[in-house]
Structure formats: structure tokens, C-alpha cells
Amino acid sequence: xxxxxxxxxxxxxxxxxxxxxxxxxxxxxxxxxxxxxxxxxxxxxxxxxxxxxxxxxxxxxxxxxxxxxxxxxxxxxxxxxxxxxxxxxxxxxxxxxxxxxxxxxxxxxxxxxxxxxxxxxxxxxxxxxxxxxxxxxxxxxxxxxxxxxxxxxxxxxxxxxxxxxxxxxxxxxxxxxxxxxxxxxxxxxxxxxxxxxxxxxxxxxxxxxxxxxxxxxxxxxxxxxxxxxxxxxxxxxxxxxxxxxxxxxxxxxxxxxxxxxxxxxxxxxxxxxxxxxxxxxxxxxxxxxxxxxxxxxxxxxxxxxxxxxxxxxxxxxxxxxxxxxxxxxxxxxxxxxxxxxxxxxxxxxxxxxxxxxxxxxxxxxxxxxxxxxxxxxxxxxxxxxxxxxxxxxxxx
Amino acid sequence: xxxxxxxxxxxxxxxxxxxxxxxxxxxxxxxxxxxxxxxxxxxxxxxxxxxxxxxxxxxxxxxxxxxxxxxxxxxxxxxxxxxxxxxxxxxxxxxxxxxxxxxxxxxxxxxxxxxxxxxxxxxxxxxxxxxxxxxxxxxxxxxxxxxxxxxxxxxxxxxxxxxxxxxxxxxxxxxxxxxxxxxxxxxxxxxxxxxxxxxxxxxxxxxxxxxxxxxxxxxxxxxxxxxxxxxxxxxxxxxxxxxxxxxxxxxxxxxxxxxxxxxxxxxxxxxxxxxxxxxxxxxxxxxxxxxxxxxxxxxxxxxxxxxxxxxxxxxxxxxxxxxxxxxxxxxxxxxxxxxxxxxxxxx
Numbered sequence: 001x002x003x004x005x006x007x008x009x010x011x012x013x014x015x016x017x018x019x020x021x022x023x024x025x026x027x028x029x030x031x032x033x034x035x036x037x038x039x040x041x042x043x044x045x046x047x048x049x050x051x052x053x054x055x056x057x058x059x060x061x062x063x064x065x066x067x068x069x070x071x072x073x074x075x076x077x078x079x080x081x082x083x084x085x086x087x088x089x090x091x092x093x094x095x096x097x098x099x100x101x102x103x104x105x106x107x108x109x110x111x112x113x114x115x116x117x118x119x120x121x122x123x124x125x126x127x128x129x130x131x132x133x134x135x136x137x138x139x140x141x142x143x144x145x146x147x148x149x150x151x152x153x154x155x156x157x158x159x160x161x162x163x164x165x166x167x168x169x170x171x172x173x174x175x176x177x178x179x180x181x182x183x184x185x186x187x188x189x190x191x192x193x194x195x196x197x198x199x200x201x202x203x204x205x206x207x208x209x210x211x212x213x214x215x216x217x218x219x220x221x222x223x224x225x226x227x228x229x230x231x232x233x234x235x236x237x238x239x240x241x242x243x244x245x246x247x248x249x250x251x252x253x254x255x256x257x258x259x260x261x262x263x264x265x266x267x268x269x270x271x272x273x274x275x276x277x278x279x280x281x282x283x284x285x286x287x288x289x290x291x292x293x294x295x296x297x298x299x300x301x302x303x304x305x306x307x308x309x310x311x312x313x314x315x316x317x318x319x320x321x322x323x324x325x326x327x328x329x330x331x332x333x334x335x336x337x338x339x340x341x342x343x344x345x346x347x348x349x350x351x352x353x354x355x356x357x358x359x360x361x362x363x364x365x366x367x368x369x370x371x372x373x374x375x376x377x378x379x380x381x382x383x384x385x386x387x388x389x390x391x392x393x394x395x396x
Numbered sequence: 397x398x399x400x401x402x403x404x405x406x407x408x409x410x411x412x413x414x415x416x417x418x419x420x421x422x423x424x425x426x427x428x429x430x431x432x433x434x435x436x437x438x439x440x441x442x443x444x445x446x447x448x449x450x451x452x453x454x455x456x457x458x459x460x461x462x463x464x465x466x467x468x469x470x471x472x473x474x475x476x477x478x479x480x481x482x483x484x485x486x487x488x489x490x491x492x493x494x495x496x497x498x499x500x501x502x503x504x505x506x507x508x509x510x511x512x513x514x515x516x517x518x519x520x521x522x523x524x525x526x527x528x529x530x531x532x533x534x535x536x537x538x539x540x541x542x543x544x545x546x547x548x549x550x551x552x553x554x555x556x557x558x559x560x561x562x563x564x565x566x567x568x569x570x571x572x573x574x575x576x577x578x579x580x581x582x583x584x585x586x587x588x589x590x591x592x593x594x595x596x597x598x599x600x601x602x603x604x605x606x607x608x609x610x611x612x613x614x615x616x617x618x619x620x621x622x623x624x625x626x627x628x629x630x631x632x633x634x635x636x637x638x639x640x641x642x643x644x645x646x647x648x649x650x651x652x653x654x655x656x657x658x659x660x661x662x663x664x665x666x667x668x669x670x671x672x673x674x675x676x677x678x679x680x681x682x683x684x685x686x687x688x689x690x691x692x693x694x695x696x697x698x699x700x701x702x703x704x705x706x707x708x709x710x711x712x713x714x715x716x717x718x719x720x721x722x723x724x725x726x727x728x729x730x731x732x733x734x735x736x737x738x739x740x741x742x743x
Contacts (some may be wrong), residue, residue, distance in 0.1 A: 001547075042494060079549070099632075108506060112486075114523070115489065118486060119483075119487065119489075121567065121568050122483045122486070122565075122567055122568070123483075123567065124571065127574070128571030132568055132569075132571045133572055134527070135568065136476065136530065137507065137528050138475065138528055138529045141529065142530065142622075142733075144501075144615075146622075151623070153536070154529065154620075154622055155527060155529045155532070156527070156528050156529040156530075156533075157525065157526065157527055157528065158506065158507040158508055158526050158528045159508045159511075159524070159525055159526055160506045160508050160512075166525055167602035170536075170540065170545070173540075173544075173547070174539075175548055176543075176547075177543045179539060193489055194482075194486060194489065195487075195495070196494075197485075197489045197497055197502075198499065198502035198503075198505070199502075200497075201496075201502055202499045202503070251523050251524060251525060252521055252524065253511075253512070253515035253520060253522065253523075254515075254521070254522050255516050255518075255519050255520055255521050256516070257516070258509075258512060258513070258516065259503045260503075266521055267521060270521055277631070316443060317443045319729070323689045326665070383506075384506055384508070384512065385506060385509060385511065385512020385513075385515070385524075386512050386515050387508055387511075387512065387525075
């Protein structure tokens with residue numbers, strides 16, 4: 001089957017509104033997580049830290065010239081990243097609307113960022129808002145499809161926090177199987193009262209800035225953002241710029257618990273191992289891992305254990321969730337872009353706020369920016385429901 | 397291409413083990429609610445905490461997984477799985493003003509809860525995914541299964557479509573004008589000439605692999621499209637048939653997703669007119685209602701035809717003069733915007 005290349009990228013997160021801004025911020029070890037939340041009223045605003053994108057919903061709407069009612073922040077974040085990726089890949093207008101251009105998105109929040117509107121519509125307290133068809137996770141891609149007139153296969157995947165890693169994988173499979181010539185793949189989620197209260201009820205929100213892989217980590221910070229990648233096959237490149245090859249991918253299930261990982265990390269182990277097999281690589285050939293690293297007690301320890309099981313001595317690794325928070329359905333795509341930065345620039349970024357290793361594993365993430373040779377990078381995404389996915393990107 | 401081996405269908409009609417598709421259950425309170433089995437394979441403690449959609453999805457899948465022994469992965473299409481728990485949690489947030497909340501509903505609110513529970517209960521650590529793209533959620537799951545089998549031809553997968561009528565989702569869809577305002581019996585549905593459909597629900601599961609031996613049916617091709625333009629739909633149908641129906645082969649039966657909504661009827665009529673004049677047409681949404689993943693149950697009816705060559709008369713829009721249906725086309729339209737063509741034939 002054909003090799004799949006990344007030819008365009010777009011990203012928006014708490015540390016920047018573009019690929020260039022995100023790259024610059026990672027190099028400077030920027031933490032975009034702050035005790036700031038002004039998107040909607042919440043009792044946790046100003047008390048808990050969040051990775052909020054530094055553009056208001058109104059400004060996004062103006063910038064993207066969205067005039068219809070009922071378009072949510074989640075959708076607009078997606079549009080912002082989508083437009084950057086499509087422009088970056090130089091996809092012409094006819095190519096964008098051709099029957100062989102696929103769009104695969106992912107979201108876990110969708111229009112539920114409108115918690116109060118949804119509450120009213122679901123309980124029919126009134127006539128029905130302009131948002132009645134905007135709540136589901138598919139509403140993001142449904143809008144992108146209509147707005148950009150996508151005629152190829154369109155899909156939305158929700159495997160919780162591994163959603164957009166699976167969107168990338170599905171897009172690559174569509175190309176390999178001849179269902180599409182090119183695929184625009186990614187994910188988007190915005191901060192929502194719904195997820196804030198959900199993770200809070202599970203007692204896994206950190207009261208302070210999260211400290212992935214640190215002994216005294218206290219939980220995760222929620223973030224928001226979006227990223228899209230353009231995937232094309234090798235035969236269609238014709239001298240276009242190529243950022244990386246998507247060389248491996250694997251999706252597994254931990255089959256242990258609805259909201260936490262098994263002690264030995266079977267799901268994470270199998271997804272990392274499977275991705276290596278698809279890429280036809282040995283563990284020792286992975287130079288760098290962008291870990292899932294949420295900063296929760298359970299994830300970081302289990303992920304460390306799974307890395308030790310597979311790699312024996314794991315390669316350099318970090319979690320960028322200390323920079324932007326956990327962006328849920330967007331995390332896999334945003335972190336794919338960050339992983340590709342390391343291939344493009346032959347450098348790795350620091351895992352912020354780390355002090356002491358987890359005693360049982362002793363793993364120490366990269367703590368300062370440095371230049372290094374990176375040929376193959378792995379990106380992990382794990383979610384509720386036991387969903388685990390790993391991607392491998394390689395330097396072309 | 398993929399082969400369907402086993403099927404299990406929970407629907408508003410008698411589609412379970414001793415299927416009796418001649419009987420028709422009427423809508424109650426404008427809803428066609430699924431008839432649920434006793435779910436003996438779901439542990440009681442877990443069953444109690446499951447919403448109806450999750451229960452139906454898990455309950456339809458476990459008997460098939462048990463029969464098959466081992467599957468390599470779980471591929472689910474569901475537009476609204478977890479929606480009921482999602483709103484329950486939302487109500488808690490608003491009512492308790494973001495106080496100390498219990499996380500049960502939150503954990504069950506993500507759409508991947510059916511595939512996740514299935515992985516957990518059947519200890520399946522393989523491929524596990526949930527497609528949620530509304531009226532094409534099941535179609536994308538089907539495409540996914542085809543691609544997985546292409547990459548791993550010796551594997552078997554559980555493939556399914558599940559959606560429920562939860563009271564909250566029903567409210568939102570009612571506000572959005574999805575359902576008929578008037579009460580209507582199954583038999584009058586297609587004569588109503590009014591907007592809206594009857595709400596339905598169900599869970600239909602299939603064991604699929606690349607092995608032709610003893611298969612019930614094979615799915616040879618699928619195509620999907622988003623548009624509100626009828627000409628574009630018929631144009632794509634013609635291309636689909638040219639590409640996938642070899643010279644000399646005829647479509648013996650069209651399984652139409654017609655749902656009694658006069659806003660989408662023109663699409664169905666236009667697609668029928670693309671086929672040869674005497675092509676028989678059957679419809680099924682007067683008996684199972686309409687919902688985002690109803691086409692999974694449509695595919696179940698296609699399997700019934702291929703196995704028994706018999707369908708009840710109430711399903712025919714254009715009667716059959718043929719002895720046998722070997723090649724079946726399914727056309728489905730969700731809310732006038734999401735379209736799918738699926739080609740199925742005897743294995």
C-alpha cells in the first residue's frame with residue numbers, strides 16, 4: 001500500500017493561533033495554562049487553571065466571516081485550523097471540493113460547549129434555540145462540509161481522548177484503500193462547563209498547573225484547541241513540500257475499566273507495539289515520544305510502565321499537556337503536529353513543571369529544549385472506554 | 397468487500413432469534429420503541445447502570461461475540477450513544493450549580509461507551525472504534541470494517557449500528573422539526589404527505605470477515621455523499637452503479653430508506669427512477685421508524701432477503717415479479733443531506 005505523507009498542518013491552542021506561533025511557544029517552554037476562564041460563567045473560573053485559546057468566540061466569528069447562527073466555538077476552532085492546513089498544503093478550490101477529498105474530524109464536546117442552551121433545549125423549557133442541530137460531535141464536520149463544500153467521504157470519530165489520533169488513522173486508511181486521494185484529518189474541542197464538571201467529579205482536575213510524569217502530580221488541566229493535517233499519498237506529491245510520513249498507527253483497547261488504565265497498561269503497550277509493527281520499526285528506532293501524559297496519578301504511571309515494557313529503556317519523551325492542557329478530542333491531532341515539529345526541526349521541547357520522577361518507574365522526561373537527531377517519533381493518545389491509539393511519524 | 401456471517405437485531409419489531417417480520421407493532425405515543433431481550437449475557441450489576449442505547453448495543457453484540465468465539469475488533473456506528481447520560485449529567489451541573497457531582501453519568505456520556513463496554517466485558521483488546529457522524533455513522537463503520545479486513549484478511553470484526561430514542565434527544569429533535577406532528581399508523585406513513593418521520597431506535601450487529609464460506613451476504617461496495625442537490629445524488633448513483641455493477645448484472649431489489657417525510661421523498665423517487673423500470677422496491681421505516689443508524693437495520697433486512705427470499709407484502713412499494721433477489725441496492729437519506737448507496741449480494 002502507498003506511503004502516506006503529511007503535506008499541510010494547522011493548529012490553534014492556548015499557546016498560539018498558528019503552526020508558527022505554536023512552534024515558537026514550545027521552543028520557549030511557554031505554559032498556556034492559566035487561572036483564567038472567561039468563555040462562560042463557571043464557579044471554577046479564576047480558581048482552576050485552564051488552557052484557554054486566546055481568541056474570544058466573537059473575534060473568531062469575525063475573523064472567519066461566519067454569519068450563520070448556531071455555529072459553536074468548537075466548530076470555529078476547527079475552521080481556524082482547517083483553513084491553515086488547507087492553505088499550507090496548497091489545496092486548490094477544485095481539489096478541496098473534488099469527490100476524492102475526504103474530511104475526517106473528531107470531537108468529544110462538539111456543541112456541548114453551550115451547556116446552558118443544551119440544558120434548555122433538552123428539557124424543552126422554551127421554543128428551541130438556534131443550536132438544536134449543533135450539539136452533537138458531528139456538528140463540527142457537518143458545518144465544515146457545508147462551508148467548504150466537501151464532496152468526498154466525511155466522518156466524525158469519538159473515542160474520547162484518543163479521537164483525533166483515530167481520525168488521522170482513518171484518513172490514512174481511506175487513502176490506502178482508494179476511498180480518497182487526499183484526506184484532511186484532525187480534531188477540535190473547546191472548554192465546556194460539561195467537561196470541567198465531569199473531570200472535577202472524577203477528582204482528576206489539578207488545582208495547580210499540571211505536572212506530567214512528576215511524582216507529586218495532582219491531575220490534569222483542561223485545555224481547548226484544534227488541529228488538522230493534510231494527508232496525501234507518495235505518488236501524488238509531485239515535488240510538493242512534505243513534513244513527515246505517517247509510517248505507523250494502531251488502535252487497541254485496554255479492556256480494564258471505563259475511566260482508568262490497567263496496572264500493566266496492556267492497551268497502551270499493545271497500541272505502541274502495533275504502531276511499530278505497521279511502521280516496520282524496532283522499539284530502538286523510536287527517537288522520541290510525545291506521551292499522552294495527562295498528569296493524572298493513573299495515566300502517567302501506567303503509561304511509563306507500558307513504555308518500559310516495550311522499550312526497556314524508553315527514548316526521550318515529554319508530555320505537552322503541561323503547555324496547553326488536555327484538549328480531549330483535539331489532543332491527538334495537536335500532538336501529532338507537535339511531534340512533526342521535532343522531525344522538521346530536529347529538536348525536542350521540555351516537559352514543563354517536572355521535578356521528581358515517579359518512584360516506581362524512575363522515568364525522567366526531557367527537561368530543556370535541545371537539538372537532537374529525530375528520525376522516528378511516536379505520539380500516544382489514550383481515552384475513556386479503554387481506547388488507546390499510537391501514531392508513528394517519520395522524517396522523509 | 398466484506399462478508400456478513402452472523403446478525404443480531406434489536407428493533408421495534410420481532411427481529412430477534414425467532415424473527416417474525418410479518419407482524420407489525422404500531423407506534424406508541426408517536427414512537428417505535430425497541431423490543432428488548434432479557435440480556436442474560438450482561439452482568440446484572442452493570443446492566444442496571446446502563447442506559448437503553450448502551451444496553452441494546454451491548455446486548456445485541458454479546459450473543460454474536462459468544463457464538464463466534466473470538467473477534468479481532470469492535471467497530472460501532474452511533475450518532476447519539478451516551479446522549480441520555482450526557483443530559484442527565486448536564487442537568488446535575490445546572491441543578492446543583494456545579495456543586496459536588498457524581499461522575500457515573502459523565503463516564504457513560506461519551507459516545508464510545510458501547511464499544512468500550514464491549515471491549516471490557518468481552519476482554520477484547522483489539523481494534524475498538526466509534527463512528528458518530530450522524531446519518532453516516534454506520535456507513536463509516538462499514539467502510540472502516542472493509543478497510544480493516546483489507547489490511548488484515550484473516551480477521552473477524554463485530555460491526556454494528558445503535559441509536560436510541562432518549563427523552564432528551566427526542567425533545568431536541570422535536571424542536572428541530574424531525575418528527576411528524578400528527579400521530580400516524582405504520583400503514584399510513586407513506587401516504588401522509590407531511591414533513592417528519594416516526595422516531596425509531598434499535599441495535600443491529602454483524603460478524604464480518606473476508607471469508608466467503610457459509611456467509612449470509614457480501615457487501616461489495618459503498619458510497620456516501622453530503623448534499624441537498626437531488627441531481628448530484630442521482631448523478632453519483634449512476635457513477636456508483638457503473639463502477640460497481642458489472643455488465644449483464646442487474647439490481648434485483650432496491651431497499652429504500654423512505655421514511656414518510658415529504659421533504660426527502662423526492663430524493664427517493666429520483667433514485668428509483670435511475671433503476672430499470674420494473675425494479676422492485678421495499679421500504680422498512682414504517683416498521684422500525686427512522687434514526688441516524690437505521691440503515692444498519694436496513695442491511696439486516698437485506699440479509700433476510702438473501703437468506704429466505706421472502707419479505708412481507710407490507711414492505712413492498714413496487715412488487716417483485718422476480719423469483720430471486722441476488723443483487724440488492726440500498727439507498728438511505730438522512731435529513732435530506734447525508735446519502736449512502738450500499739451494494740449487497742448473496743455470498
